[in-house]
Amino acid sequence: MKRDINLKSPRQHTAQEERTLKMLYIIAISSLVSVLVLSIVLFIITWQTRPDTLLQQEALVTQSLGGVNDKTVKLVFTKQRVSYIQQIIAQRALLNDHITQLEKQIPQDISLDAVTLNKYTLSLGLSSSSLFALQTFEANLTRAVSEKQFLRNVTFSTFSANPQDSSYQVLLTAQLL
Amino acid sequence: MKKKQLLEQSIFLYLYRKYKLYLPPVGLLLLCVLLFFGAILPQFRALIKAREQAAKEQKKLAILEQNLQTVTQYDNTSLNSSYETTSQALPVEKDFIGVLSAITRSANTAGVLIGDYSLAIGNLGQEPAGEMEKDSSSLQLSLVVEGSLAKVKVFIAQLQKQFPLADITSLNGTTNTFTVTILFFYRPFTAKSVDITTPIQLLSTQELHLIRQLTDQQSSLFDVPSPTLVPSPSVSVSPTPVGQ
Numbered sequence: 001m002k003r004d005i006n007l008k009s010p011r012q013h014t015a016q017e018e019r020t021l022k023m024l025y026i027i028a029i030s031s032l033v034s035v036l037v038l039s040i041v042l043f044i045i046t047w048q049t050r051p052d053t054l055l056q057q058e059a060l061v062t063q064s065l066g067g068v069n070d071k072t073v074k075l076v077f078t079k080q081r082v083s084y085i086q087q088i089i090a091q092r093a094l095l096n097d098h099i100t101q102l103e104k105q106i107p108q109d110i111s112l113d114a115v116t117l118n119k120y121t122l123s124l125g126l127s128s129s130s131l132f133a134l135q136t137f138e139a140n141l142t143r144a145v146s147e148k149q150f151l152r153n154v155t156f157s158t159f160s161a162n163p164q165d166s167s168y169q170v171l172l173t174a175q176l177l
Numbered sequence: 178m179k180k181k182q183l184l185e186q187s188i189f190l191y192l193y194r195k196y197k198l199y200l201p202p203v204g205l206l207l208l209c210v211l212l213f214f215g216a217i218l219p220q221f222r223a224l225i226k227a228r229e230q231a232a233k234e235q236k237k238l239a240i241l242e243q244n245l246q247t248v249t250q251y252d253n254t255s256l257n258s259s260y261e262t263t264s265q266a267l268p269v270e271k272d273f274i275g276v277l278s279a280i281t282r283s284a285n286t287a288g289v290l291i292g293d294y295s296l297a298i299g300n301l302g303q304e305p306a307g308e309m310e311k312d313s314s315s316l317q318l319s320l321v322v323e324g325s326l327a328k329v330k331v332f333i334a335q336l337q338k339q340f341p342l343a344d345i346t347s348l349n350g351t352t353n354t355f356t357v358t359i360l361f362f363y364r365p366f367t368a369k370s371v372d373i374t375t376p377i378q379l380l381s382t383q384e385l386h387l388i389r390q391l392t393d394q395q396s397s398l399f400d401v402p403s404p405t406l407v408p409s410p411s412v413s414v415s416p417t418p419v420g421q
Binding site: 021024025027028029031032034035036038039042043045046049050051054055057058061062064065068071072073074075076077078079081082083084085086088089091092093095096099100103111112113114115116117118119125 | 198199201202203205206208209212213216217220221223224227228230231234235237238241242244245247248249251253256257259260263264266267326327329330331333334337342344345346347348349350351352355362364366371373377378380384387388391
């Protein structure tokens, strides 16, 4: 069988092929060089970015802070404690203020028999021989509610008269502002 | 069959002979691609990571330096005084002596008589379990106060000026006998250590003002300073290990 059927030998290259081959070699070698250079550059940058110096500085500052440990702890805890104190003061019930406000509403002829007071509600038991005084008291409370002084609302639950000592008793509950 | 094999071999040989000069550059290019994905990209990722870590450490160092500056600029005496004042206003534990002293002083000032009282002590020697309990560490006390409503009002006002800080939650009674419920606050040290890698803030003007108010309040309460023990916090500064 005749093997060399092609007229042109495969080992012979045209000028075009030579140029392509040359170009391919140039591209391949320059790519390799680029990759190697890039790799070395990246390695150097990474090496330089290592935070060794920072860590050393950190260790020094931490050591210095260790020297003022007691002061640091006191400062932090003082700050925390002040914050809690602010919260407590802000949330405290102001019962004495409420009592002062209440005293202003009660005329002299009325005696206060019973008081139940907390942050939100007020219950009172009052007695008086003067209906006029009780009316004044009721008017005062009505004004306190309408002017939103310290009361949200007032409910008179009981009004009774005691013929034995000619006095009147009033029981009321109120919601505080 | 044999003919076909021979033909395939000859085609392969032909192609090999024709393109064998292209094999080295193509191989090199493939190697470059492999190197890019196998070495350059991981290096690039490592660089990004290193930069992130450096930035993190830089930030941490800045915080540490700032904290050091903050702490060192404080006057020791002033800080000790502030710490003691705030610790007396809000003790770290249930301060029974302080509570009884506050009640006695307030009663004396208001001119009321103190009758029976009951203390809701709670758990002894135990840290508050839940977050709610931690937030509301208080000692509840109910006491009978004998005096007019006006005097009781003074008593309540006085109690609110005393240390430890108190909140009078309810008042219940008849003409001259009242039951007063009081909460005396305390606050245990919740943190076991101070993290110095978080910024330590200076005491604000508002906070300093409050401390000054408390100090004034304290000095008005105690004509003769009583030897109150303020336990020092047994807490250590535990920095995050360097480099983490």
